[in-house]
Amino acid sequence: MKYEKIFLAHGTGGRETEELIKNLIIPGFTIKNVPNGVGLTQLDDSGAIPVGDSEYIITSIDSYTVDPIFFPGGNIGTLAASGSINDVAVMGAKPIAVMDSIVVEEGFPIQDLKRIIASMNEVFEYEHVAVLGGDFKVMPKGKLDKIIITTNVIGTINKNRKPILDSGIKPSDKIIISGTIAEHGATILALQSGIEALSEGLMSDCQPITKAMEVAMNTTTVHAAKDPTRGGLAQALNEFAEKSNLMIKIYEEEIPIREEVKALVEMLGVDPLFLASEGRVILAVSEEDAEKTVKQLRKNGFPEAAIIGEAVAEKPGFVVIETLSGGLRVINRPFGEIVPRIC
Amino acid sequence: MKYEKIFLAHGTGGRETEELIKNLIIPGFTIKNVPNGVGLTQLDDSGAIPVGDSEYIITSIDSYTVDPIFFPGGNIGTLAASGSINDVAVMGAKPIAVMDSIVVEEGFPIQDLKRIIASMNEVFEYEHVAVLGGDFKVMPKGKLDKIIITTNVIGTINKNRKPILDSGIKPSDKIIISGTIAEHGATILALQSGIEALSEGLMSDCQPITKAMEVAMNTTTVHAAKDPTRGGLAQALNEFAEKSNLMIKIYEEEIPIREEVKALVEMLGVDPLFLASEGRVILAVSEEDAEKTVKQLRKNGFPEAAIIGEAVAEKPGFVVIETLSGGLRVINRPFGEIVPRIC
Numbered sequence: 001m002k003y004e005k006i007f008l009a010h011g012t013g014g015r016e017t018e019e020l021i022k023n024l025i026i027p028g029f030t031i032k033n034v035p036n037g038v039g040l041t042q043l044d045d046s047g048a049i050p051v052g053d054s055e056y057i058i059t060s061i062d063s064y065t066v067d068p069i070f071f072p073g074g075n076i077g078t079l080a081a082s083g084s085i086n087d088v089a090v091m092g093a094k095p096i097a098v099m100d101s102i103v104v105e106e107g108f109p110i111q112d113l114k115r116i117i118a119s120m121n122e123v124f125e126y127e128h129v130a131v132l133g134g135d136f137k138v139m140p141k142g143k144l145d146k147i148i149i150t151t152n153v154i155g156t157i158n159k160n161r162k163p164i165l166d167s168g169i170k171p172s173d174k175i176i177i178s179g180t181i182a183e184h185g186a187t188i189l190a191l192q193s194g195i196e197a198l199s200e201g202l203m204s205d206c207q208p209i210t211k212a213m214e215v216a217m218n219t220t221t222v223h224a225a226k227d228p229t230r231g232g233l234a235q236a237l238n239e240f241a242e243k244s245n246l247m248i249k250i251y252e253e254e255i256p257i258r259e260e261v262k263a264l265v266e267m268l269g270v271d272p273l274f275l276a277s278e279g280r281v282i283l284a285v286s287e288e289d290a291e292k293t294v295k296q297l298r299k300n301g302f303p304e305a306a307i308i309g310e311a312v313a314e315k316p317g318f319v320v321i322e323t324l325s326g327g328l329r330v331i332n333r334p335f336g337e338i339v340p341r342i343c
Numbered sequence: 344m345k346y347e348k349i350f351l352a353h354g355t356g357g358r359e360t361e362e363l364i365k366n367l368i369i370p371g372f373t374i375k376n377v378p379n380g381v382g383l384t385q386l387d388d389s390g391a392i393p394v395g396d397s398e399y400i401i402t403s404i405d406s407y408t409v410d411p412i413f414f415p416g417g418n419i420g421t422l423a424a425s426g427s428i429n430d431v432a433v434m435g436a437k438p439i440a441v442m443d444s445i446v447v448e449e450g451f452p453i454q455d456l457k458r459i460i461a462s463m464n465e466v467f468e469y470e471h472v473a474v475l476g477g478d479f480k481v482m483p484k485g486k487l488d489k490i491i492i493t494t495n496v497i498g499t500i501n502k503n504r505k506p507i508l509d510s511g512i513k514p515s516d517k518i519i520i521s522g523t524i525a526e527h528g529a530t531i532l533a534l535q536s537g538i539e540a541l542s543e544g545l546m547s548d549c550q551p552i553t554k555a556m557e558v559a560m561n562t563t564t565v566h567a568a569k570d571p572t573r574g575g576l577a578q579a580l581n582e583f584a585e586k587s588n589l590m591i592k593i594y595e596e597e598i599p600i601r602e603e604v605k606a607l608v609e610m611l612g613v614d615p616l617f618l619a620s621e622g623r624v625i626l627a628v629s630e631e632d633a634e635k636t637v638k639q640l641r642k643n644g645f646p647e648a649a650i651i652g653e654a655v656a657e658k659p660g661f662v663v664i665e666t667l668s669g670g671l672r673v674i675n676r677p678f679g680e681i682v683p684r685i686c
Binding site for chain 1: 346350353371374
């Protein structure tokens, strides 16, 4: 590591986070996998443990530190419930159980805690996810900014199915997104910038992506799936490109994005490809099944689902975008601070 | 809830934590179990999910906020690795995998992070626990005191064995402890009180209890097992008494405790029964097998293992101690602040 201290950028999910994980965390642990499972070696959205004959347990963990803790479209509880469900769902698993750990600052209002737990429960109840237990800790006043929630969701993969990995994309596969991008990131960015007026009409998209996964998996074989959270579409597609050893090419005019989000990012000079979604999934499916998959998604509650690009064998590891003006531009992983405490 | 805000005492694992969990957390969640599993309903050390034919997946979560983060006998990493392993082990499971989530304050020294990860790895490597993945977040300077680590450990229970629950104790069962008590609590208490001199010779007992569980399970049928962490022996035994609907009677003269710990608690006027151990296990086994179990423990690396008491059918829900002077005293669950950020 060339740094002596942790920077904010180490936590934004982009290039610096990856450097830290690759240089310090991965080499730091000796056993990175259970036999025939998915672990630190693959560094996918969740871990996988084979159990019994041909079944898998899928397990995810994330700590949520979002600031502000209440925002249009949800709160830290909605996010903590949905986010860890989504990490399990994108592996092709059905989420069944959760463990949660809540750490709050002394003096935290009980009413806020109730609201947050109610939001978590709303998600878990709708998704039929059982809350098996958890932890509750308190830090003295001034030692923690309000609250951190960590969730670990456990899912199962049906007999004879394998976990869906980021490395499964094949040349000529189409890239699909289940809805409009960057809404969670834009909402939090507007709130953090203190420009309340700008956040009008903005709302986080924070929600489980289980339904979209189910529709897609019932229509075709999903080659890869990922929720574009920290670091947005740019980070997620770069991980796809690197792990599948392919180039991903996307088309700006095909990317669904709301007018309110466009207005905000133009005013602030931020690239919406770097902003988090918390309720969308990117799918890689075969060229033949792509139209059919989008059609099914649109018919089943995802009217803005769209094919936004494709995988290409040449220039592996790169992500490029064909812009509205027809030019081609490389999309790098995001770096720098972007939006701290986005999730 | 009769309070409007969270107090420090809500996080110390004693009476207030339990009130909060029983009044706010448990009623807050609708689905508290997977079918035939162990969840919020039982509120045991971990959750249990049945998989395949007659196997169980056991899953634990805890967030570690200990202050100071480095202490004689270990650091927050040793604790985060051992603690969540222990919650799985006391259910009778073999820990196999872990997910970890690290949140640090901006400016946290990389060298400290390396030391902490090295300590976690030391535990995981020794215990053959695979690190499947995790999360890494950064909070801005001043928004978090140094670091919080959350670990989720997953274990498996062999075919035809059931999870060991707190409710499994039978009348006349003997209560065994695997070693001397209160060392982690006493060490952190001395450091937090700023009386360095007092901490001389004190050392946290923080370590996995898997070996002790293995020895006990190879010798007899363990009826209940628990690591006496937050709230110490007092809290753990009260949970045993309540969930097994029995009285637990212990004998002060039988409880193994180091001289250094005795000296500290006498000087500070703290009851050592309220202080955390982080590397001991309390076992309930049948009267017939109790001597044999202690003998095996002593022979296999636990020279201070001892029978400290027994379960009695009358006065269910109570814990009493026969003191050195021969008197009988009720041991309540701890309340108030005791030692904040003990783990």
